[in-house]
Amino acid sequence: MPDQKSDRFRELFRRNKRALLDYFKRRVGPENASDLLQETFVRAIRRDEFENVADPPAFLKQIAINLTRDFARRRDSEAKYFIPGDAPEEIEEPAVAPDALYETEELARRLMEAIEALPPKCRQAFVMRRFEDLGHEEIAARMGVSRNMVEKHLRLAMERCRAALD
Structure with a gap:
C-alpha cells in the first residue's frame, strides 16, 4: 500500500513539477x-x-498559490524590519562549554539506548510518530493494530525515554 502511494506521488510530481516550477519562477524568482x-x-x-x-493537480496549484502568498507576506515583513547593509560585520558565536556539550551528548546517548531497548512494536510506533511525524491513525493502519494499541505503545515509549533522561 505505501508503495502504491509513493508511485502515485512520483507520477503526480513528474506530471506537475514543470508547470509548478514555472509558476514559482514567475512569482518569486528562480532562486x-x-x-x-x-x-x-x-x-x-x-x-x-x-x-x-478529487483533482490533485488543482490541489497542488492551490498549495502553490498559498505558498506564494505566504512568501510575499514574509518578504514584505522582512523589508519593513531589515534594511540591507545593517547587518553587523561579524556575529560572534556563543562559546559552548565542554561540560555542556558532554552533557548533551550523554543525554542523546541515553535516549538512543532507551529507544533501542523498547519492544519492537513499541519502537516502531515511536519512530513513526516522532521521526516520520505520522498521526496515530496512519501508524495504526501501517502496523495493522488499533489506534488504542498505538497510544499504549507511545505511552510506554515516552515513559521509558523520560526515565532514561532522569
Whole structure:
C-alpha cells in the first residue's frame, strides 16, 4: 500500500513539477522556486486524506498559490524590519562549554539506548510518530493494530525515554 502511494506521488510530481516550477519562477524568482516546489509536495504528502482529493493537480496549484502568498507576506515583513547593509560585520558565536556539550551528548546517548531497548512494536510506533511525524491513525493502519494499541505503545515509549533522561 505505501508503495502504491509513493508511485502515485512520483507520477503526480513528474506530471506537475514543470508547470509548478514555472509558476514559482514567475512569482518569486528562480532562486526560491525550487524550495517552494519542494514545500508544495511536502504539504501534499503530509495531508492524511490526499488520496481522497478529487483533482490533485488543482490541489497542488492551490498549495502553490498559498505558498506564494505566504512568501510575499514574509518578504514584505522582512523589508519593513531589515534594511540591507545593517547587518553587523561579524556575529560572534556563543562559546559552548565542554561540560555542556558532554552533557548533551550523554543525554542523546541515553535516549538512543532507551529507544533501542523498547519492544519492537513499541519502537516502531515511536519512530513513526516522532521521526516520520505520522498521526496515530496512519501508524495504526501501517502496523495493522488499533489506534488504542498505538497510544499504549507511545505511552510506554515516552515513559521509558523520560526515565532514561532522569
